[in-house]
Amino acid sequence: MMLKSAIQLAEKLADVSGKIICQSFRQPYLQTETKSNEVSSIVTIADQKAESAMVELISLEAPQDGIIREEGDNISSESGLYWVLDPIDGTAAFTKGLPIFGTLIGLVDLNKNTTILGIVNQPILKERWLGVTEEVTRLNHQPLINVYAKETNNKLQDACLTSTTPLMFITERQKAIATQLQQICKRTAFGGDCYNYVSLASGWSAMPMVILESDLKYYDFCALIPIIEGTGGVITDWQGQSLNATSTEILAASNPVLHQQALAVISG
């Protein structure tokens, strides 16, 4: 599959999922289920419908590709390419009626272990980020500038530390690392999900950002990798290694200097 075709399909996936999600936003009594084996993890009918629509479109336009997804079983690939889908990242925000969730669409080549592209689509605010490996990330087709990317004097003491929820730090080691970084950074802000990462990529925050998360799945971060890297940000695991399908601990920063300092805290 050519890159241009892949981008076109990714955009179509964002279009079809976005339409479905907008119909369910701010709808009371929305049908929800608690996932059987995950405490207080909620899946809405919007998640399921949006994912089904994307899966159907892929099976029509790229039947040779596989699918790794949040709400259903994975589909194997003949091409080595996998679409990695999370219809609603930020379900808590979505269920509260806050427009800071996103649809995550990643495309990876698992034979070569490379991420090809990633989309974050916010259908209510009509914001769509597209990251393509080795290209500048775009928001609604406009190239983004992360003004913090080239900073060499940033200190953790000047940064905003972000995690979606403190409940994602499960082990004693994770809790200790999170607490230590919270004490060093200028400010800690919970909430945000994928919106924290696109804010980092967009250089929107009033101060440089460090994002520390754990207990994530591949579909939670795959699409974010080219989006962050495409504006000079850094995203790795807590050991500084490249992310892959089995990673669960994520560290992102507005620039390499902050990323190195956070890694130093993590490794003690």
Added chain:
Amino acid sequence: MMLKSAIQLAEKLADVSGKIICQSFRQPYLQTETKSNEVSSIVTIADQKAESAMVELISLEAPQDGIIREEGDNISSESGLYWVLDPIDGTAAFTKGLPIFGTLIGLVDLNKNTTILGIVNQPILKERWLGVTEEVTRLNHQPLINVYAKETNNKLQDACLTSTTPLMFITERQKAIATQLQQICKRTAFGGDCYNYVSLASGWSAMPMVILESDLKYYDFCALIPIIEGTGGVITDWQGQSLNATSTEILAASNPVLHQQALAVISG
């Protein structure tokens, strides 16, 4: 001051503060200060400018009224009326570039201990809630319907529990109560600030809501009281008492039934 004039002035305050805040949104390197005596509480230049503009307008149009505000000293009242101002509630979201902060404008009569009106203004999304005591709350002039208000069968087990951050629970008693409610409710969602309350008032959430917060100041919740009550929600302190200028622990719910159940958990 007649109610109609008060509403007009409140709307003007939202207009002038909104313009200033929009200019600073998603601006990197935004000037910030850490408040001297509050760890990791950040005030931005936008907070200060927006508040100054509101104070100036009140001194011109209602010089007899007092002001209780976040960023500066209070101003005493000749009329008994006080404007209660928080230019940016949700500074963390604002500094990250997330449009889920709000400007809170309340008007109270401290002689009679009554709240007259409250506005939450979200200038980026152009959403403005107006609550007037004993009237139906309006969003952009349209009356709101909180569909959960009249539910009599709701259980905490069906509700979404929300708190802006777990760090707001400081004492062992507060932490124990928060943890207990988190374990009972269907879902816990952090983040959101004032946006949680307007979502509750608007009946937007996929399931009924309970909001548990502590360590709040008067300007954090004053404007929210008529907005919540004006669509059938309940907002009190953790003992079920009416809120006043010295309250710090807030409990809000989509309806009286859920509120009573949460009070029962709190009182043990």
